Amino acid sequence: MLMPNSPITLADVARLAGVSKITVSKTLNNTGRISEGTRERVLKAVSDLGYVVNSAARSLRGGKTGVLGMVIPELVSPYFAEVARAAADEASQCGFDLGVFTTSRDVTKERARIGTLLGGLADGLLVVVPSGNEKFLLSLERSRAPIVLINHFGVQTHLPMVRADSYLGAKAAILHLLSLGHRRIGFVTGAVGSSQAAERLRSYREVLAAQGLLDENLIRQGNFTQRGGFEAARELLELPELPTAIFAASDVTAFGVIDAIKDKGLRVPDDISVVGFDDIPAASQVHPALTTVRHPVQAMAQAAMQLILDAFADKPVRDTLIEFPSELVIRESTKAINL
Amino acid sequence: MLMPNSPITLADVARLAGVSKITVSKTLNNTGRISEGTRERVLKAVSDLGYVVNSAARSLRGGKTGVLGMVIPELVSPYFAEVARAAADEASQCGFDLGVFTTSRDVTKERARIGTLLGGLADGLLVVVPSGNEKFLLSLERSRAPIVLINHFGVQTHLPMVRADSYLGAKAAILHLLSLGHRRIGFVTGAVGSSQAAERLRSYREVLAAQGLLDENLIRQGNFTQRGGFEAARELLELPELPTAIFAASDVTAFGVIDAIKDKGLRVPDDISVVGFDDIPAASQVHPALTTVRHPVQAMAQAAMQLILDAFADKPVRDTLIEFPSELVIRESTKAINL
């Protein structure tokens, strides 16, 4: 109502309501005894003035801000976006706001961002695949605020972690293709340096090698992008003997693979079956709907939130590792081989 | 090094360095005169202890947190993800961190979130399409922290805004299709209630009506999802006389449309041309690459950041409205009509 630059404080509310600051604070936080009449006057004053608590002050005093931070490499990748969404949902359920901060895979930024958040802006932190070195993680372990690592496969740490399995999920996908009669199964890898991508590739190699079906020539480098999948698949499709199925290290990669197959005039799954990984929302919306391996991001987010809450409650969480199995979701992009 | 629960403060650093808190503060902020020797001792102590400034305290004192907040309906939508990415990039360039908060299109949440952020956690706010009512926006206008509205088309406000045009962009797309000889042009709308979707539809109607080509039967309801586009397109493809082109209100919708066309055994663009809207990253990565209307999100983010910086510098920004033209990007999904 007055100056645009006049932040409204407890004192303003107290003055208008004719009580002390403490009474206002107690009213808003439901601590202490307040008579009904006073409570109403206070609430009216709060509403009239449009007062909102200053989280910085509350945090400084030792209280909570009600904000959790999430540090994530990027948002444009559907998988990360989905992880962020799940975490925000869970946080919201638990009465927290989730602020998502991207690092653009830049270690310095990652570190700076986390430092800022820990510096009183957030009550806790969800850190997705930090590339951080050991010293950095050590410094995180010392932090006052609870921290949970998500999908971390790097250096050892005592910080609690939540992970999704990649190895067994990939294995299930390959076994599915084998059971459909496929023998020449191509693979488009994920980005170099991704530990999850490495796990998926390892699984592919081991399962096929065990069957005597491993052909290194059927492995092509992707990068988790659609274009990467497209180009890798195009190479596979120029082989003298075509693969009858292609396993892509991510759903987005699989979309590129499907594009390439269709571009070549072939059909999915009639000519070539395709399996993805992640089960991003789009996977079930494309045509043919994508057979893929689902990372249980919702369950992971739930577990991560629980760890945060446990830490708030001073339960011991150090060295906790919760790993979720991934699950094969069979849709329309895979089919028994044509005889 | 010591207790895990011992946040390190200026006082700790000061003690180790053998100086006062103020000297440490001055050193870190480059204010005041500090001798070279003292500076080095302080910096060493900071590094040894792993000190990070407590942003809450700094904010309370009247300083900046270095964090900007962005409030956005959701993250899973590629368009919003792209807007968030652009904003984060720009913020980063200007030395800020950007925390992204989703509202899940829930007005209460939106309001609560913004309140929290304004309460000392963020120095400024980028608010994307708030569904807020007038009273709420009024309360935002009173805020101490700078706020910029992005793509807001709702109730009037004095808050500075950055927008992307939808009307002219859609017009350019339709004119493009007309110039290619298309006369039966289908339209798949966006979500009900989206002001941008409404603009695009209005443009479609007006341009085609002006040519005497408007056929309400060629308009189908979408919802900005791929499935929505798929189903709407399937309806269009069952018309006795097929459209030769389909304009989708978003790229994601267009992907669904393309799926439906291919599913029907038809080809894009040979049988039916498709145009999207937004130019999300995937648009250029699919095959055929999507002809679409680009929203200049990077430029918008840049303008929004500039407004925030201007507000910091006490320049007047009230009632500023910056509108960016959208731009037709012609790729492979459109083609002259077959004769």
Add this chain to the structure above:
DNA sequence: TAAATTTGGGGTAACGATAACCCAAACAAA
């Protein structure tokens, strides 16, 4: 030599909210 300036650094208070404690008044019990 005395006065003025610079250099380097510290003391104090304040930002806004709240936990812990305290204090009146009103009422009940003995």
Add this chain to the structure above:
DNA sequence: TTTGTTTGGGTTATCGTTACCCCAAATTTA
């Protein structure tokens, strides 16, 4: 009437940082 208890609410101190002001020593200037 006296003591004890509840009710309703205020006082004080504190979180970590920094703006403002002050002070002592060193150096320069008159």
